[in-house]
Amino acid sequence: MNLKELASRLGLSPTTVSRALNGYPEVNEATRERVMAAAKRHNYHPNTRAIRLATGRAMAIGHVIPVATRHEIVNPVFADFIAGAGETYSRNDYDMVLSVVPDEQEEAAYRGMKSKGNVDGVIVHAPKMNDARIGLLHDIGLPFVVHGRATGTTLPYSWLDVNNRRAFQRATEFLLDLGHTRIALVNGLEFMDFAIRRRTGYIDALSTRGIAPEPALMSSDEMTEIAGHRTARRMLALSTPPTAFLVASMISGMGVRRALEEQGLQMGRDISVIIHDDDLSYMKNGDDVPIFTATRSSVRDAGRLAAEMLLDMIASPGPGPQQRLLEAELIMGQSTGPCLKP
Amino acid sequence: MNLKELASRLGLSPTTVSRALNGYPEVNEATRERVMAAAKRHNYHPNTRAIRLATGRAMAIGHVIPVATRHEIVNPVFADFIAGAGETYSRNDYDMVLSVVPDEQEEAAYRGMKSKGNVDGVIVHAPKMNDARIGLLHDIGLPFVVHGRATGTTLPYSWLDVNNRRAFQRATEFLLDLGHTRIALVNGLEFMDFAIRRRTGYIDALSTRGIAPEPALMSSDEMTEIAGHRTARRMLALSTPPTAFLVASMISGMGVRRALEEQGLQMGRDISVIIHDDDLSYMKNGDDVPIFTATRSSVRDAGRLAAEMLLDMIASPGPGPQQRLLEAELIMGQSTGPCLKP
DNA sequence: AATCGCCCTCAAACCGCTTTGGATGGCTCA
DNA sequence: TGAGCCATCCAAAGCGGTTTGAGGGCGATT
Numbered sequence: 001m002n003l004k005e006l007a008s009r010l011g012l013s014p015t016t017v018s019r020a021l022n023g024y025p026e027v028n029e030a031t032r033e034r035v036m037a038a039a040k041r042h043n044y045h046p047n048t049r050a051i052r053l054a055t056g057r058a059m060a061i062g063h064v065i066p067v068a069t070r071h072e073i074v075n076p077v078f079a080d081f082i083a084g085a086g087e088t089y090s091r092n093d094y095d096m097v098l099s100v101v102p103d104e105q106e107e108a109a110y111r112g113m114k115s116k117g118n119v120d121g122v123i124v125h126a127p128k129m130n131d132a133r134i135g136l137l138h139d140i141g142l143p144f145v146v147h148g149r150a151t152g153t154t155l156p157y158s159w160l161d162v163n164n165r166r167a168f169q170r171a172t173e174f175l176l177d178l179g180h181t182r183i184a185l186v187n188g189l190e191f192m193d194f195a196i197r198r199r200t201g202y203i204d205a206l207s208t209r210g211i212a213p214e215p216a217l218m219s220s221d222e223m224t225e226i227a228g229h230r231t232a233r234r235m236l237a238l239s240t241p242p243t244a245f246l247v248a249s250m251i252s253g254m255g256v257r258r259a260l261e262e263q264g265l266q267m268g269r270d271i272s273v274i275i276h277d278d279d280l281s282y283m284k285n286g287d288d289v290p291i292f293t294a295t296r297s298s299v300r301d302a303g304r305l306a307a308e309m310l311l312d313m314i315a316s317p318g319p320g321p322q323q324r325l326l327e328a329e330l331i332m333g334q335s336t337g338p339c340l341k342p
Numbered sequence: 343m344n345l346k347e348l349a350s351r352l353g354l355s356p357t358t359v360s361r362a363l364n365g366y367p368e369v370n371e372a373t374r375e376r377v378m379a380a381a382k383r384h385n386y387h388p389n390t391r392a393i394r395l396a397t398g399r400a401m402a403i404g405h406v407i408p409v410a411t412r413h414e415i416v417n418p419v420f421a422d423f424i425a426g427a428g429e430t431y432s433r434n435d436y437d438m439v440l441s442v443v444p445d446e447q448e449e450a451a452y453r454g455m456k457s458k459g460n461v462d463g464v465i466v467h468a469p470k471m472n473d474a475r476i477g478l479l480h481d482i483g484l485p486f487v488v489h490g491r492a493t494g495t496t497l498p499y500s501w502l503d504v505n506n507r508r509a510f511q512r513a514t515e516f517l518l519d520l521g522h523t524r525i526a527l528v529n530g531l532e533f534m535d536f537a538i539r540r541r542t543g544y545i546d547a548l549s550t551r552g553i554a555p556e557p558a559l560m561s562s563d564e565m566t567e568i569a570g571h572r573t574a575r576r577m578l579a580l581s582t583p584p585t586a587f588l589v590a591s592m593i594s595g596m597g598v599r600r601a602l603e604e605q606g607l608q609m610g611r612d613i614s615v616i617i618h619d620d621d622l623s624y625m626k627n628g629d630d631v632p633i634f635t636a637t638r639s640s641v642r643d644a645g646r647l648a649a650e651m652l653l654d655m656i657a658s659p660g661p662g663p664q665q666r667l668l669e670a671e672l673i674m675g676q677s678t679g680p681c682l683k684p
Numbered sequence: 685a686a687t688c689g690c691c692c693t694c695a696a697a698c699c700g701c702t703t704t705g706g707a708t709g710g711c712t713c714a
Numbered sequence: 715t716g717a718g719c720c721a722t723c724c725a726a727a728g729c730g731g732t733t734t735g736a737g738g739g740c741g742a743t744t
Binding site for chain 2: 043045046047048049050052053056058060065067075076078079080082083085086087089090095096097098099100101112115116117118223224225226251254257258261280281282283284286287
């Protein structure tokens with residue numbers, strides 16, 4: 001069942017039927033209802049391929065996922081971000097197209113999307129310092145929103161980010177207020193922009209209280225259970241080990257906890273831990289009472305909002321770049337307590 | 343730069359240029375090279391939207407992700423499956439379109455994909471018993487491959503699955519061989535087909551050795567850290583607690599481990615644990631030495647293979663449904679040891 | 685009664701590609 | 715020499731919608 005056939009059954013022209021269905025004003029209200037009814041009765045859905053060609057719009061948003069042989073950075077939070085963004089797309093009749101490419105082909109993937117015209121815009125994930133993708137997308141003229149920010153980029157661009165610096169600053173202050181001074185930072189990889197900002201927040205808080213950051217207490221690694229465990233284990237073996245840990249993710253945090261338990265240390269009593277909680281649906285930080293004290297910000301909400309921002313930009317390309325900074329909340333769990341050591 | 347313009351620059355007709363680029367035989371080899379060179383020089387990429395309309399093929403595969411308000415089942419393994427499938431699609435110039443919909447709209451989503459024609463086929467995730475989606479897709483005539491199987495379905499259909507029954511049977515036998523008789527099963531939700539099969543394997547192994555399965559040692563819940571912890575904690579409180587745990591996933595396993603450590607039990611020495619390891623890239627079971635003894639099967643490979651199967655079916659729709667059963671390997675970690683209790 | 689204007693509808697062009705069904709010309713072969 | 719045959723290329727008709735520009739019908743105005 002296509003437009004032409006539906007039109008002929010109704011004794012109308014395709015033009016009128018098309019207009020009736022798309023809510024154009026120049027069609028009689030009675031006619032419109034007749035058309036609508038017939039469309040429903042015959043289960044007519046316009047062919048997406050034809051609409052796309054005719055309108056020149058892809059009605060789809062692209063997400064490029066570079067799959068590295070070495071690091072696997074996006075994965076854990078990625079699923080939830082996608083779920084959030086996907087909800088927005090569905091509500092707006094957009095498709096979400098994922099492109100999984102080897103990371104050295106990432107640039108080609110963006111160029112391809114532009115020239116093949118299968119998306120109207122893209123979301124950029126996991127920005128690094130001086131991220132080359134921003135300049136690239138700017139040049140080829142593909143609308144985009146960055147999830148995060150890219151320090152060092154001078155071009156204006158649209159982004160949605162969590163205030164990572166502030167979150168880690170507050171968390172550090174909270175630990176300082178509990179009397180901790182030897183606070184370890186178990187950070188993500190520091191070529192990732194968010195990791196740099198978190199580190200800055202941590203250092204700022206320490207400096208304000210006149211505490212010099214200690215390199216032995218600062219680490220940067222992948223945010224996996226294994227790496228978290230390895231790092232915490234190493235730091236606990238120091239001659240004067242930390243009394244508190246500030247950890248980049250729920251998953252790293254589980255590794256840290258394992259290392260603590262191996263040493264017979266109980267979180268919240270013997271040692272304090274604060275993690276960053278992306279509020280992942282499959283990795284909840286406790287049921288009612290949070291396990292970890294945490295800086296929390298839902299990455300799923302971020303997905304929803306970033307997608308809305310992008311669709312908005314596509315719908316009305318007028319105004320310049322949009323930006324939005326979300327604040328993480330500091331939630332109290334059972335993993336923090338006053339410092340016992342003098 | 344489009345086909346017509348490229349053709350006119352070359353002094354050829356669009357027909358010839360199209361044929362030259364698509365490798366048809368009725369064009370002079372010299373002409374073809376000239377066309378190819380010009381295409382590259384002008385950075386010509388055919389417009390996807392036009393190709394799709396003209397050929398009637400979407401060159402895209404759909405994945406419907408139902409987002410439930412209650413359970414969040416697919417998420418953890420989903421990201422890796424998608425990454426695997428995505429690699430296959432990229433290699434074959436297919437797009438992957440994800441559709442995130444409230445689970446009560448799942449049927450509508452499949453129907454929409456068919457009638458809107460934006461995909462050539464779909465992958466069905468997380469089949470349940472008597473899964474209604476199989477009949478539905480069969481009826482509307484959209485090619486599909488199921489990741490897993492659906493017990494109770496009589497229609498023939500294509501699937502790719504891990505031999506879950508056998509994996510859990512072997513794991514149970516392994517524990518029995520170590521002298522364990524009180525083996526706990528920490529299963530996934532048992533309306534999921536794979537969970538039923540795992541349970542069957544577990545029970546079969548016990549029965550063969552003349553051991554009656556004990557309801558108090560069998561649980562079924564979401565595969566989260568929280569749920570794993572809760573279940574293990576409950577079972578450890580039994581008057582005669584289990585000496586071994588068979589756990590449905592890496593994440594549940596981490597919850598189980600937490601419960602064990604709370605009781606001061608050390609895995610591999612005081613108590614044995616076997617998990618199922620989907621070989622998730624962000625949740626590795628140890629670096630070189632596996633932490634957990636595990637039944638392992640890469641869900642990423644499964645994604646790759648399922649996608650290949652589907653593309654193959656679309657390319658040559660002749661033969662009937664394809665099926666493929668992968669075997670999980672039993673890998674030795676540090677979490678199992680001989681039973682100490684009499 | 686003629687004119688104007690408004691409401692509604694339609695024919696046809698267009699989006700950019702594929703594909704069918706010729707057309708052209710040179711070459712072989714009887 | 716002329717028929718037949720390839721090899722090569724092209725014009726035009728789709729694919730299934732949207733959109734432009736024009737026109738018919740009819741009540742209101744003069």
